[in-house]
Amino acid sequence: MKQILKNRLLIFIGLFAIYGIIQILLSTSILNDYYEINIVLMGINIILAVSLNLINGFTGQFSLGHAGFMSIGAYTSAIITYKLGLPFPLAILVGGIAAGIAGILIGIPSLRLKGDYLAITTLGFGEIIRVIFLNTEYVGGASGLSGIPKYTNWTWVFWMAVITIVLIRNFINSSYGRCCVAIREDETAAESMGINTTFYKTLAFTIGAFFAGIGGALYAHNFYIIQPETFNFMKSFDILTMVVLGGLGSITGSILSAIFLTFVYALLQDYAALRMVIYSLLLIVVMLFRPEGLMGTKEFSLKKLFKKGEKSNEFTLN
């Protein structure tokens, strides 16, 4: 018990140090605006990738509709700050909740389907969400909402990413999260162990959608404008690439690949097609030669680096 508290304190100090260093570099303008934009984007991508990994990687329910949930968070939060003039933290929360509710509504019917049928259905739902925004004059239709205040900054993104990672990690390490992993491994066996698979699939889907909504809220308040086109299924494929590259079922893998791919994105900002060619080759090459992704289902941990040889595993308390 004491050891656990000590570890938690150490982790917190470490996080605060990372936060502080970057904050100082940003406020002294050693890292200029260009870096700030990309660092913020990195954080948003981490949130999106980790939350999609909960659905696709840990629960094994292949969703291609993450951009749809992201857009619900983005639009809802923008309405709250820009249209209604309410505070940003509320907008983030409501954005997440709105996306989570959409997750429940979409998850319950679609999660009865499996594999590629589920993939195409979630893609379809994502597109329907986009078409709805496209046809809603209140949020600007095809031209989108512009003039959204810029509230998203390093502080918000960093701590929201930390919260996302910690909560999803804790969930996976709980009995509830283990149910989700069991469903990925063998749905029939999981059901025979007393697991209500529909409920847990929907739960994972909803939690994933909730954090995608938060990612969307942060996104909307970083770029001044949001348009339905930003959230088409190509965006879902982007997030999918991060998850697949990092490893379906590895949180640290998703974090590392979100950071790496945001770098690639920043470098190739003016060459969108080339960037997508690289993404697509990554998808193909990873699947052909290392289908488990960079990390597989393993997690990168400092503790393991320091104490080699000690048995540790992802799902039990250490």
Next chain:
Amino acid sequence: MKTFIEQLINGLSLGSIYALIALGYTMVYGIMKLINFAHGDIYMVGAFTGFFASTYFHLGFIPSLLLAMLVSLLLGVTIERVAYRPLRNKSKISILITAIGVSLLLENGGIIILSPQVRTYPQIFKQHMYSFFNGIITISNQQIVIFVVSIIMMVGLQIIIYKTKMGKAMRAVSTDADAAKLMGVNVDRTVSFTFAIGSALAAVAGVLVGIYYNSIDPLMGIMPGLKAFIAAVLGGIGIIPGAMVGGLLMGVIEALVSGYGSSLYRDGVSFAILIIILLIKPTGLFGKNVREKV
């Protein structure tokens, strides 16, 4: 009434094109249980080949069409050989991810090589309208070409599937790949052949779309690809007549939605059809239910 018939004819033209693409989806799904996401992009490559053949090499309609079929066929077979075959025994999801990768590669590779600009298809058939029944039914010669070519292709496909040895092998593999293998069917060759036929049909659709709508671009395969897939699901995936009927239905529904509703809702309606079908009868209009063995 006049607009209704007009939309119906437009819908059937578009639907024939969806049906041609849907056939490729349905055959590949039948045989490999894979949604070949790249199929829509093979159709795009077919359209571009036809474009180059007729614009730069001044080939006529039939030579252009044949060339487009050949190029798409080779591309389809290569994709299967390089990207899908090594994964055939892996999880369905890893092939699906690879297929998404191939699709993105063709689209964005297309943008880099062909430039993102929209090209104007040459007027192979100068547009000419025919009127019947005092103008209640009007149909263009391009639409007639679409109908005629589609019918020829579909009849040809039926002959291949039901009258040839290769067709028999295809049916055998799609029923039970392992059993077919034990009976001496060369599964690899059958899968390649399926990709070849599916891709060639997609190329036909690509050239016909070029003639009908006059414009093509490297991303043109995305939406028709998805819609043709929906058509295949609507008819019952893996079932060839299902793909034809599903394609025609999708085309007609879309034309009616555009004609009477808003074209902005058109894509939404297609996906709504997909979702409704998958949730109510995932096996499609012509499908039978199968039970999972525990």
Next chain:
Amino acid sequence: MSLLSIKDLSIDFGGIKALIDVNIELEKGSLTGLIGPNGAGKSTVFNIITGIYKPTSGKVIFDGKSISQKPYNNTKLGIARTFQNIRLFKNLTVLDNVKIAQHIHVQYGLFSSFLQYKKYLDGEKSQNIEAMNLLKIFNLDKHAYNLAKNLPYGEQRRLEIARALATKPKLLLLDEPAAGMNPQETKELTDTIRFIRDKFDITILLIEHDMSLVMDLCEDIYVMNYGKIIAHGTPDEIKRNPEVIAAYLGEEDIDEKEILSIEGGA
């Protein structure tokens, strides 16, 4: 009193009658065998008891209640099973396989798992201890942190039983637990099954092809053929039943050893 009673159970698969008027009664605490040639419908009985298949007609009463059509609800009622073709969570550790099965008895809520409250820590700790104790019984504790797929075949079968027991069942259904085991392993398994029946005070129904195991272990045996129960009785009665012998001899690919063990007894 009887814990499980199956009454006039029938099921059709697209016109094929896989089960015809099957009646089975299991006394509380009994150890019953369900035998029969391949394709006789034994696993189908399991799949109906656990709620995976819905019977065309007939009833399954467990502990006074009708079973549910949802497999997970039947697990909660107290029915656990293993599978003919092992279905472990292959890429997870042996320990996690057991802990997943403990889920219906989880002692902390969703909220405290997000924040890892004390309740969560205590719950996980007691779950770990319980799981390790269970693994010890099956001599699997040394493999607790190995992946299930890396265990040898016989140990995978044992892990499946351990996992089923982790749900704390009243009725345990074992589908060919000795398949693929050598005689030594089978002997150990026989002892283990007897031990868990006594220690956990549960009722066991098992499907098995290994006649020496069935005759040795079970007090009561049902024999199936072509979807029907053709005989019911003690091992001695079954061994002498002419219909049973015919059913087995009638099957051409029967293994000689099996016939001998029916005739010669245990």
